[in-house]
Amino acid sequence: MKTLNSIVFHVLLVCLFSTPLQLLPQEKNNMFFATMETRDAQSLKIEHPNEIQIIRSSNGLSAVKLSHNAAEELHHKILTHGPGFIYEPSKESALANLSLKNRATYQGRNLAAKFSISQETLVRQSLDLVNNNNIAAQIQELEAYGTRYHTTNSARQSVLDLKTRWENMASGRSDVSVRIVNHTSTNMPSVVMTITGSETPDEYVIIGGHIDSTASGGNSNNAPGADDNASGIATITEAARVLFEMNFTPKRTIEFMAYAAEEVGLRGSREIAQDYKNRNINVVSYLQLDMTNYKGSSEDIYISTDTFNDDDLNNFLIELINFYNASGTHKLTYATTQCNYGCSDHYSWAQQGYDVAFPFEASFRESNPHIHTTRDTFDRSPTPNATHAAKFAKLALEYLIEISNGHSNTDPGGEDCTQTVSSFPYNASFESSFENWKQSTNDDLDFSRNSSGTPSNNTGPASATDGSYYLYVEASGNGSGFPNKNAILTSPCFNFSSLSQPELTFQYHMFGSAINTLTVEAKNSSETVWNQVFSQSGDQGNSWLTATVNLNNYSNQTEVQLRFSVTTGTGNSGWQSDIAIDAVSIQNGSTDPTPTCNALNFNDFAISSFSNQDSDGTSSVGNNGASLTLTNNTWKHILLNYDVTPNTVIEFEFNSSNEGEIHAIGFENDNNLSANRYFKVHGTQNYGVTNYDTYTNGTQIFTIPVGSFYTGTMDRLVFINDNDAGSGNNSTFSNVKIYEGSCNGSITTKNFAKLIPILGNQPEGILPNTLISPNPTSNYINITIKNNSNNALVTMNLYDSNGKLLLKKTTTENGKNHISLEKLSLSSGIYFVKIVTQGEGSLTEKILIK
Structure with missing residues (x-):
């Protein structure tokens, strides 16, 4: 009997763990509660009326009860990532969560927490x-x-x-x-x-x-x-x-x-x-x-x-x-x-x-x-x-x-070279970051970036001297900020092989009753000791001052580092010893570090059609090469090799007397459309990066921090004057300048890295406007092309799940392309439609054939 009981017990265990979901009470009869978007719930209800119950809808969401089969069909239908629904343990839970489509406010979290780069x-x-x-x-x-x-x-x-x-x-x-x-x-x-x-x-x-x-x-x-x-x-x-x-x-x-x-x-x-x-x-x-x-x-x-x-x-x-x-x-x-x-x-x-x-x-x-x-x-x-x-x-x-x-606990100390600078003049105003200068781990304090006055009264600057941000050492805190606490900031390596008279200039601010010392030190890769090249102590008044430091001892050397060292004050007023630096520059002693910021001369470039969008093709260069005017429905580009960095800025004057759908500018690295690279400044179509869509009339100057939105090696600059619906629109881009960080004080990189694109939701081109229906389907597919105004060649391919090409068709016209599947004798399953057109790459959609 004992043996029989043991056998029965083990059989029950096997059954228990082999069918775990059947133990979950609300999934009996293969149905469970969930929340999903109302549009998806309604579509499932039409196609699978017996496998979903819509309990209530609110705020674009629906509380539902659905089958596992309907849940699987949801993924096929929406053709995007994830399940598309949230499992709910009960009807009450599903109803309660209808109001949570958008991010809620969590009152318990640390609202004062700031995200910043300091490590x-x-x-x-x-x-x-x-x-x-x-x-x-x-x-x-x-x-x-x-x-x-x-x-x-x-x-x-x-x-x-x-x-x-x-x-x-x-x-x-x-x-x-x-x-x-x-x-x-x-x-x-x-x-x-x-x-x-x-x-x-x-x-x-x-x-x-x-x-x-x-x-x-x-x-x-x-x-x-x-x-x-x-x-x-x-x-x-x-x-x-x-x-x-x-x-x-x-x-x-x-x-x-x-x-x-x-x-x-x-x-x-x-x-x-x-x-x-x-x-x-x-x-x-x-x-x-x-x-x-x-x-x-x-x-x-x-x-x-x-x-x-x-x-x-x-x-x-x-x-x-x-x-x-x-x-x-x-x-x-x-x-x-x-x-x-x-x-x-x-x-x-x-x-x-x-x-x-x-x-x-x-x-x-x-x-x-x-x-x-x-x-x-x-x-x-x-x-x-x-x-x-x-x-x-x-x-x-x-x-x-x-x-x-x-x-x-194994940090190397922060004084090794992670980047070498070989291009001069070199400028660092710390507008968006520490610009590859590193905090030492062998000191007491860190430098901080700031854009206004320091927290302590009667010490520190009220604002930056170059742009909006500066670096400083906050001395507040008896035992933590003072007395005699040290902060060290180390530069990247500099290759001075092209400089016969290297010279460091920077701005410094030393105001407060307990100001101690600011020093600058230098060394090359073969030296083990830092050599002092500048020192200033005591209160220097409430103003920014200029320091010029001769670095001739390091001329033509290939690995030179600098570091700023601040020591805070002593006594009960030691907190009044904030010291700041800004506008660090290195150049040959006889050179001017200010960028020239020359505008593009369009006479130096061929003006060419871009992608598959150039319908009219009308453009002209004016003002001795300073301006480019586009008229009617035209997209143009010039070949321009440029490495877009986080500090890259494009500045230009813009004028339009007749509004079209898209007036925009942006970099590209090929001849294909990339909506997230074009900065729209005017037009009726909600397309591209729209953060700067502010043009009204006359001539307006735009200064766009491109590097805040994307970076990378580019090979052309694109100018857009789009109007698929008609003609008469125009765009004139004048005095186009591309530079890094700042240009004769016209802009600084304040907050560039914190910007995020506001992307338009109206597509441009052939692929985004192409519709594939019905899906799921049984014996045919309609591929509807809506925006091929330039008669570009469009290739439509049908593949099975193993990547085998089953059908290929080409067209140059707008309209519906009816593709019959009956002669292909296809079995039920998942297939892929790939649409290819020059200038836009390809679009692949998954379809379900019943």
Whole structure:
């Protein structure tokens, strides 16, 4: 009898763990509650009336009860990332969350928290440690589970194995813990790793992504999920590994999270975020990594700008990229994109009022077409060995180190060269950053950037002397800011091989009753001792002063560094010793460091048609080459090789007597349309970057900080005077100047890195206006081309899921192209339509054939 009881008991256990979802009470009869966008709910209701119940709609959202089949159809229908719905444990919960479409306000978070760049030495050290091969290996390990669908044993095992991996990485760290989080809505657990903050442990900086996978068409047992989302988990793991290798200790608590059951309604992250809100946990910021290894678009990183993402956090990510990744080995490019409702786990945190950001592998229209299929495998990545995912690991490290504001017990001290400057005159006014000058870790205080008066009365400047920002040392705080506290700021390396009489000039401000000392020191790569080249002590009055320092002892040398050193005051008034610097410049003693800022002479360039948009072709050069006038529907470009940096500015005069649809200017690196590069200044069509769409009449001067919006190597400058609907419109661009930072005082780079594009929502060109319908379909497809006014050649291709070309058709005309599928004898499944046209690249849409 004992043996029989044992057998029965084990059989019951097998049954229990082999069908876990049947134990979840609200999923009996294959139906569950959720919230989704009303438009999607209504479409599902029309096509699957028996598989969805719309309970109530409000604010563009609907509380629904739907089947698993309807949920799968939702993904096919909306053709975007993520499940498109949020799982709700009950009808009451679904109804209660109808009002949470946009980001809520979390009253418990630290509203005073500021995002700023202050950890340059540590960040640059971390970037050099990222190993893409580690990411590639872990992606393949996760893919090897076969499936990580949330109901399977392999899903649970993948989480337990990840817990072990994280524990092994953190071995020996008493400030690190790893825990399993079990859920009520799924039997798959999540895993969380915590590095407890050394100074403010109750403030949390979190990075997360989901570890589960799925495949459509009933293939949940064959769901490799290499990109979605083994890539995100592997990227997060690599960022954690680098921090441990650095022995990094954060001041704020850092958490790494791998969630269960994202693919079926964000279940794991929803429960965790709700728990943190219930316990009033102060999450300073949250970063989501979901799909990082499929480079489907021209830029490297696309930042999601949906309403529930936090603008300040998005702006800070852009500032990080502009500061750390503008050029060199770690160069990254970026743009923006938009996702759908409930597209990934960051929505769970936004729903609870936390600040979230979601950098993505491509624009959502061009992201991995293989996700949620059996083809989501590592070998289909367009870039080898996870080199694309490694870029996200670098951004993750920048985010974690800067916002957690930590330190490293193995920090090299911050006096090594990370960049060499060889172009002179060199100017640094610190308008958008520290400009590769580094804070020392072998001192007491840091320099700070400021744009107005210092916090202490009767000390420090009221404003900058060049532009809007300056650097200074804040002396407040008995025992922390004074007495005799030291702050050191070290320059990049300078190659003086072209300078026979190198000369340093800078502005300094030393006002206060307890001013101590400002010194400047120099050394070359062979010297071990810093040599003093300038020193000033005591109160110098409430004004900016100019210092000129002869550096002839270092003429023609190839590795020279400078550093500013400030010592704060003594006595009870030691806090009155703020010292500031600004407008640092290095040049030959006989040269003028001021940029010439010459305007373009259009007589020096060929004026050529751009992309497939040049319908009329009318343009003329005037004012002895100073102006270019475009008339009617025309897009022109000049060939101009230019490396757009974070400080690049374009300045011009603009005039138009007749308004068209788009009047704009921007850089390009090929002959294809890129709406996020064109700055619209006038016109009726909401297209391109619209931040500067302010023209009214007459002649208006525009000064646009291009480097705040995008960077990279460009080969042409584009001028746009678009009007598909008619003629008579015109644009005149005059005195066009391109420069770095400032031009004879006309502009400074104040806040450039903090700007974010406001992108228009009305497309231009053929591909954005092309419609493919119906979808799903049975025996035909209509491809409707709406905007081919220039009769460009359009090629339409139909592929099966293995990439085999089934049908090809070309046209040069607008209108509906009816493609019959009957003769192809296609089986039910997923297919791809790829539309190609010169000047715009290609567009790929997934369709479902029943």
